[in-house]
Amino acid sequence: MSSITMAMVDAAYGATAAQARPHDTDPFQPGDFVVYPTHGVGKVDRVGSEEIAGHTLDFIYISFEENRMTLRVPISHARSSGLRKLATxxxxxxxxxxxxxxxxxxxxxxxxxxxxxxxxxxxxxxxxxxxxxxxxxxxxxxxxxxxxxxxxxxxxxxxxxxxxxxxxxxxxxxxxxxxxxxxxxxxxxxxxxxxxxxxxxxx
Missing domain, CATH: 1.20.58.1290 (CarD-like, C-terminal domain)
Structure with missing residues (x-):
């Protein structure tokens, strides 16, 4: 499981507070295959909330089968981090x-x-x-x-x-x-x- 720093928590919470329900016409769903820039192709296992440092944050949980890694990406930072669905x-x-x-x-x-x-x-x-x-x-x-x-x-x-x-x-x-x-x-x-x-x- 990837580590989440306090700076990331505060930034993610700030973004979530500013826009509690970010508009996304094509949201990530469990089962989607996605591309994360520095890790390649992974699969969305689930989308859910987690309490960290007293804040409730929404995360996308992505597994990468080849290196057996799971990544947590705050929903509020998903697009800015470069996370995207597979190409057409x-x-x-x-x-x-x-x-x-x-x-x-x-x-x-x-x-x-x-x-x-x-x-x-x-x-x-x-x-x-x-x-x-x-x-x-x-x-x-x-x-x-x-x-x-x-x-x-x-x-x-x-x-x-x-x-x-x-x-x-x-x-x-x-x-x-x-x-x-x-x-x-x-x-x-x-x-x-x-x-x-x-x-x-x-x-």
């Missing part, structure tokens, strides 16, 4: 198009790029996550990738595959295979565009 199939189609595109080349030092990549991975933004996977794929799969490059690539790919599996209703390995095939297809297409054709000689 249309959004996943857009992800595949991003993966099939050309990677963005950056001239920044790796330390700066690594910070940007990690921020995108933990943003919970599906488009940014797909861009990280695309941009790191060549360096992570090439000759002699650095340890940090491969780690970031595998983290981003794992997060993306988790959501892809949930949306497509397939297992995670099948999702990984689909994403990897898309990446490899893009790499081969890029190589065909950039490599000159063998010269031919006349008879």
């Amino acid at each position: 199939p249309q959004a996943m189609d857009a992800v595949l198009r991003i993966l099939a595109g050309r990677p963005r080349v950056s001239r920044l030092m790796w330390a700066k790029r690594a910070q940007e990549f990690l921020a995108k991975i933990n943003s919970g933004d599906l488009k940014m996550l797909a861009e990280v996977v695309r941009d790191l794929h060549t360096s992570a799969g090439g000759a002699g990738p650095s340890f940090s490059q491969r780690n970031l690539f595998e983290l981003a790919l794992d997060r993306l595959a988790g959501e892809f599996a949930g949306v497509a209703q397939i297992d995670k390995q099948a999702a990984l295979d689909k994403l990897t095939q898309t990446l490899e297809g893009a790499r081969k297409a890029e190589a065909a565009r950039t490599d000159p054709e063998p010269a031919t000689t006349g008879a």
Whole structure:
């Protein structure tokens, strides 16, 4: 169970007091699969109240099967924390198009790029996550990738595959295979565009 600090309690209570029944046209319900930015895909186990430090707070309880963790998110902070439901199939189609595109080349030092990549991975933004996977794929799969490059690539790919599996209703390995095939297809297409054709000689 995640720890809740007094600062979080006071902030959550203040938000709840200011808006006792926050308007949400698409509230989280038990059984929903959701994405939490820094943990990936989880499942809402229940939504309920709990008394902490003399305050009654409403929480969303989310379980993450892979790492056997349960997270409590105050309802008043759910949206601002980046918690969201799984993407639509249309959004996943857009992800595949991003993966099939050309990677963005950056001239920044790796330390700066690594910070940007990690921020995108933990943003919970599906488009940014797909861009990280695309941009790191060549360096992570090439000759002699650095340890940090491969780690970031595998983290981003794992997060993306988790959501892809949930949306497509397939297992995670099948999702990984689909994403990897898309990446490899893009790499081969890029190589065909950039490599000159063998010269031919006349008879």
